[in-house]
Amino acid sequence: MCLCWAFRSDTEQSGCQWAVSSLGVAHVADRGIRYLSKLCSKRYKCISQKLSEVSHDVALLEEVWSEKDYMKLKEKLASYYPHSHYFRSGVIGSGLCVFSKHPIIDTLLYQYSLNGYPFMLHHGDWFGGKSVGLVVLNLSGIIVNAYVTHLHAEYSREKDAYHPHRILQAWELGQFVRHTSQVADIVLLGGDLNMHPDDLGNRLLRSLTGLRDSFIEADSYEGPEGGCTSIPQNSFTSKHEFNSFPQGIRIDYILFKGSDKYSINCRALQTTQATDGREFPISDHEAVSATLQVQHGTTQRLLGGAEIGAIDVLNEARTELRVGLHVATGHQRGAGRLFGLSIALVLLSVAIALCGITSKALSFVFGAETLAEEGLPIVVLCLLGLGASLSALLAIAAYVLFTTEIKALRGAEDEMRRQTHTLQHALIHDKGRAMI
Incomplete structure (x- = not known):
């Protein structure tokens, strides 16, 4: 699966509004690998077309495993996103890349300490070098730390041999965000966390960083029930995943938080539903779009109750x-x-x-x-x-x-x-x- 998390900014009297959206490109079982993924080239064409149609400030993509595919996207999006960066790690790469209308001030990649086992060839997570990528942006004087990541997949809900690895990844992700975002005005995190909203790793990440879930915070929502980003109506999904969750699951997130200079709120959230009129889905996961409003103000500090929860x-x-x-x-x-x-x-x-x-x-x-x-x-x-x-x-x-x-x-x-x-x-x- 390839996810794109994009940001759009508009200036208003009440503050600055950003739209943060995610677009799926490749099937998670196919890993977006050339010659193996179904309709891979066509889906990359769809993502480039979609990004060029909507005026975003920055787009962060997941599971672009082939650097050749990244170069093709870079060529097609050059007039819309003149700045880009490709994160390299692991055997076949992290699959993370960034396209931006604004100059990228700085970048950093952190590869998780544990990421499955090399002898589990049919899963393949170990070879992907799962990581978190950071791009630092200056949007009209506002310093934005935008993170994109992809955690280890959950192949069995009942017998999850990789659960400790994903917990460790969530911990390292939270620590990375905490220690690299201290001077940022706005922090945004988009990615496939491969965790349900109430899973331990998800709660650990949010309690560590103070990041807020756009689905929970949104004033209005439009999309599948429960904000599900993996639904049975999608032809690229594995139907056995929904035996215990017939309506679907939510494992893709847009998280955010402000600072002592700026407050941020989610005004609206939208999630696509399967093909949405297209011949085929462009991912096994649904696209997510959030409108975030940024204003001058101070983000409230964690209270004692939150510390107890942490x-x-x-x-x-x-x-x-x-x-x-x-x-x-x-x-x-x-x-x-x-x-x-x-x-x-x-x-x-x-x-x-x-x-x-x-x-x-x-x-x-x-x-x-x-x-x-x-x-x-x-x-x-x-x-x-x-x-x-x-x-x-x-x-x-x-x-x-x-x-x-x-x-x-x-x-x-x-x-x-x-x-x-x-x-x-x-x-x-x-x-x-x-x-x-």
Whole structure:
């Protein structure tokens, strides 16, 4: 799937209004990969046409895996969006790119520490190098930090083996936004979070950053019920995803917040519905359009109740990371045992081969008949030793992989524990001030 999050600005007496919209391009199962995705070239043509029809300030796209496709989009949109940037990471790239009417002041890419497993080839998230991209823009003197991201997919709601990875990604995303947006006037985040609105990772992200959900905040809404961005009416969606959610799911978001200089509110939100008169959908996810109004003013600080809520979410997230840590530790130990067994087989095959060679040598020297010819053929022993050696190498690779996962999960859990203590001290301090 390829998502485009775009911003449009207009000047009014009451302030500045921006329209933030998202347009889907490629099917998530096809990953927007050349020669594999259904109608890929036609959908890229549709996205370029759609972006050129509407006057946006900046467009952020997801899952443009091929840089050639990015270059084609850049060429077609050059007269509308003279400034652009392509974020590179992973084996096949992050899939994130930006088109802007305004000069891009700065860019930054952060690749998440964990992103699935390389041996899960049929999922492929690991090869995509899932990341968060940041573009810093100056819109008429207003500094805007616009983030675009794509988190690890949820392939099974009931047995989600990647849940700890997505929790860690949500934590790192929140930390990245917090530490890079301190001087920004406006913060915008658009992306496929692959999380339902009330999922732990979503609550963790919002509690960390203070970002607000445009669907919840919108004064008016038009689109599928519940703001669903993945609906069964879309021909590119996998129908088994809706067994528990017949109306659809909402996993694509436009989040925002202001600063001590500017306040921001969502006036309207629109979500498309399947083809919307087109021959085919341009994505498996629906397009989202939000109108945000920016005014001079101060964004209210988090109150004590919000801090308490953040502490509860952090404790819940730490528990989930510990579960992932337990599973990863088990996998690490399994890889260690496989390595030991493989080495034992290598040594055994070498020992048997040496015994056979020694027996034949003695038979040749003394002219005596031995039972060496009744043993395993040397070719079989060589194949056994080769297979055991390859198994040992795979075990080493798996051990390193799971060790890296353990370190990342432990590191995130330590950071969450420290953040929890910080919030607790801040809460105690605020209560003390309130009592004075």
